[in-house]
Amino acid sequence: MKAQQMVEHLITNVQYTNGRLTFTCGLPPEEANRSKQLMVYTNAQMPRGIVLEDLPASYAYPCLQAAIEQLMQELDTFDHHFETPGITEDHLGFGSMNYHEWLIWHSKHFTHHFNQFGLLKGE
Template structure:
């Protein structure tokens, strides 16, 4: 799955994120670059112990969704909307938001390294650290492509 961003290579990830132009228009969707970064912050917080995820499972096709979402080279579809955009930004600027995202990723690593656990994904059910690495990589790739940071 080398076509996806490796979120464990934080130096490369940070450089990619810093390539975002705060004024960039998305190739699809309605988010601004800062809204996208703040969205990623929230999503990582659901996996690092800051926010508590929910799952209404088990669902009969959860295993299939997990298999297709995690264990294939399938990319996330464009224009998928799973939540509304917040009305206001949380951070004063894009750079501050990017730095917060990097901190949340460090917390994610510590959360899993201290507790051998699985954390709920709303569509896939419980995921372990390695599965979250894959999923976050796909998610980050999706949004970096959205703003033309990567092809």
């Protein structure tokens, strides 16, 4: 994964949490909740080397800086999206998640990728 691929991957993932893209969790609610409890409500981190999807064949944005700017806009939309009380968005493997749960998961997901690129001190 190259830097721009990582940023574009994060853009798409944030779009699923800010109302721009939607999907429904395909797991039974009990299984999704168990996964959410394990991955969101513990110190568990995403494992190194995990690959859950193929990378696109081409970039969606003309350059890394444009992709970073779009990611920042999507994160702003994410914050505004959850201003509506009681709103939730589905995670593919964890089911319905509220703003607080998404903040935790985004933090773990971003940390996972930032560590791949050595962007965090002490990691």
